[in-house]
Amino acid sequence: MTDRVVIIGGGIAGLATAIRLAPMQVTLIAGAPLSVGAATAWAQGGVAAALGDDDAPALHAGDTLKAAAGIGDPLVAQAVADAAPEAIEWLAILGTPFDRDAVGKFTLGLEAAHSRRRIVHAGGDGTGRAILMALIAKARATPSIAVVEDARAESLVLDRDGAIAGVMVRHGNAIEYMAARAVVLATGGIGGLYAHTTNPLGAIGSGLAMAARAGALLRDMEFVQFHPTAIDLGRDPMPLATEALRGEGAVLIDDTGARFMASVPGAELAPRDVVARAIWRELLRGRKVFLDGRGIADIARRFPSVTALCRAAGLDPARSPIPVRPAAHYHMGGVKVDRNGRSSIPGLWACGEVASTGLHGANRLASNSLLEALGFAKWIAADILQPPDGRSPRPAVLPDAPKPPSGAPDRARTERFLGVVRDADGLAAAIADFAGDDAATVCLPIAAAAWRRRESRGGHFRSDYPDAKPEFAHSSDITLAHARALAAELADAMPHARRR
Ligand SMILES: Cc1cc2nc3c(=O)[nH]c(=O)nc-3n(C[C@H](O)[C@H](O)[C@H](O)COP(=O)(O)OP(=O)(O)OC[C@H]3O[C@@H](n4cnc5c(N)ncnc54)[C@H](O)[C@@H]3O)c2cc1C
Numbered sequence: 001m002t003d004r005v006v007i008i009g010g011g012i013a014g015l016a017t018a019i020r021l022a023p024m025q026v027t028l029i030a031g032a033p034l035s036v037g038a039a040t041a042w043a044q045g046g047v048a049a050a051l052g053d054d055d056a057p058a059l060h061a062g063d064t065l066k067a068a069a070g071i072g073d074p075l076v077a078q079a080v081a082d083a084a085p086e087a088i089e090w091l092a093i094l095g096t097p098f099d100r101d102a103v104g105k106f107t108l109g110l111e112a113a114h115s116r117r118r119i120v121h122a123g124g125d126g127t128g129r130a131i132l133m134a135l136i137a138k139a140r141a142t143p144s145i146a147v148v149e150d151a152r153a154e155s156l157v158l159d160r161d162g163a164i165a166g167v168m169v170r171h172g173n174a175i176e177y178m179a180a181r182a183v184v185l186a187t188g189g190i191g192g193l194y195a196h197t198t199n200p201l202g203a204i205g206s207g208l209a210m211a212a213r214a215g216a217l218l219r220d221m222e223f224v225q226f227h228p229t230a231i232d233l234g235r236d237p238m239p240l241a242t243e244a245l246r247g248e249g250a251v252l253i254d255d256t257g258a259r260f261m262a263s264v265p266g267a268e269l270a271p272r273d274v275v276a277r278a279i280w281r282e283l284l285r286g287r288k289v290f291l292d293g294r295g296i297a298d299i300a301r302r303f304p305s306v307t308a309l310c311r312a313a314g315l316d317p318a319r320s321p322i323p324v325r326p327a328a329h330y331h332m333g334g335v336k337v338d339r340n341g342r343s344s345i346p347g348l349w350a351c352g353e354v355a356s357t358g359l360h361g362a363n364r365l366a367s368n369s370l371l372e373a374l375g376f377a378k379w380i381a382a383d384i385l386q387p388p389d390g391r392s393p394r395p396a397v398l399p400d401a402p403k404p405p406s407g408a409p410d411r412a413r414t415e416r417f418l419g420v421v422r423d424a425d426g427l428a429a430a431i432a433d434f435a436g437d438d439a440a441t442v443c444l445p446i447a448a449a450a451w452r453r454r455e456s457r458g459g460h461f462r463s464d465y466p467d468a469k470p471e472f473a474h475s476s477d478i479t480l481a482h483a484r485a486l487a488a489e490l491a492d493a494m495p496h497a498r499r500r
Pocket residue numbers: 008009010011012013014029030031032036037038039040041042043044045046047048128151152153154186187188189198199200202203206207240329330351352353354366367368369370371373
């Protein structure tokens with residue numbers, strides 16, 4: 001049996017897992033050169049950790065569960081919050097230049113729905129890039145990590161017992177079979193499937209599609225977070241006006257100057273889904289929406305990335321409000337994993353945004369995703385480092401023909417059916433419509449799970465069921481086969497549910 005461990009993805013999840021596994025030999029495959037194409041590089045807000053004198057991991061876990069809207073896993077929330085201080089120290093030791101005060105303590109920022117100042121930054125709003133650069137430098141200096149860039153994993157190969165046997169990897173026109181005893185999916189999110197997104201356009205859920213096709217259990221697929229304040233200055237993907245701006249006092253106004261969030265509980269610091277829907281409603285009414293940061297002292301120094309982005313489009317945020325709209329930002333759902341990051345397929349782990357650990361439930365608390373990847377990378381590495389279970393491997397079942405590359409996803413379709421506001425007709429049409437390619441393999445279980453969840457909760461809002469219902473206060477498991485069965489059922493029951 002091969003001893004090879006393959007990690008797919010070169011963002012925080014893949015790199016941290018590879019580094020934690022050293023000196024075990026690993027092959028890390030990244031679809032693009034490291035530092036390109038990973039959402040990690042774009043994280044502006046920072047990493048949440050209970051480091052303040054007035055804070056404690058239990059408070060952090062409590063805020064996480066509140067955001068999760070009744071379906072977060074308390075044990076996971078506590079474990080991740082407990083892991084945060086060590087994870088920050090680990091990154092600091094690797095060379096991440098975190099912002100500190102005059103006596104060397106971490107400078108802690110406030111973000112929406114956090115009850116304490118607990119967001120650690122590096123280089124102001126350049127946190128993700130600073131972390132990624134430190135991880136890349138460490139990975140490149142670690143002899144046990146073989147990095148294969150510009151290579152895309154296309155499918156998981158199972159053995160005759162349904163356990164991982166390897167991965168099919170495409171390098172240009174060539175396809176290679178890499179045998180592996182363990183595979184860690186760390187392929188990031190799905191925002192690139194939406195017309196308006198803050199994610200790299202390559203974040204199209206290819207790892208999620210691979211796991212789904214292999215029969216993995218998926219969880220909470222219907223929960224997609226829309227960032228309320230993507231900067232609407234004509235760029236695709238859309239740059240983000242970080243939540244920290246609202247934490248520091250920026251307010252949302254419409255084109256008449258009215259502050260439409262003033263009467264909503266929590267106002268601008270209400271949970272993301274509440275703010276996103278409030279902005280969505282203004283846009284539907286034909287209004288334009290702006291984030292007004294003119295009241296923030298020294299905004300150019302404290303928010304250099306946002307300022308530079310706006311200035312490149314001819315707008316100075318110190319003088320003018322920034323045009324914003326909601327955009328697909330984060331997928332709470334994903335490959336269902338346990339406390340060790342193990343999926344339902346023996347030999348397959350998932351880490352980072354592709355995974356559903358139970359931490360985020362129906363809605364992610366800001367700055368918890370980098371942290372989740374760091375915590376689980378450590379636990380996954382410890383699990384893989386356990387001696388193999390001694391099972392005799394069965395022969396791999398290699399695919400007869402390599403999968404043809406998927407075409408560009410229909411982003412308008414995803415946004416129309418699976419956007420900020422959903423309803424039964426749209427979901428039925430989506431279920432009838434999504435078939436075939438990787439995008440459909442991801443969108444079909446999202447649509448099916450959203451169809452089954454006849455309520456609104458967290459990031460999932462249905463205009464035909466606008467309230468949360470106690471009978472749905474649980475996370476939802478689904479497989480691609482379940483989603484296909486629902487599609488077949490609906491095709492019989494609702495033959496009119498066609499493309500629209
Ligand atoms: C604009 C923005 C701001 C954010 N701000 C924050 C924040 O402040 N704090 C926070 O906690 N979170 C934030 N997030 C979320 C966070 O950045 C992501 O959830 C996290 O970085 C995901 O890390 P990852 O390693 O799972 O995926 P990524 O960093 O996206 O890395 C995915 C990797 O997988 C590779 N890949 C994908 N498919 C394949 C394939 N088939 N074969 C080979 N390689 C593949 C990609 O090339 C890439 O290297 C933000 C996200 C965005 C988009």
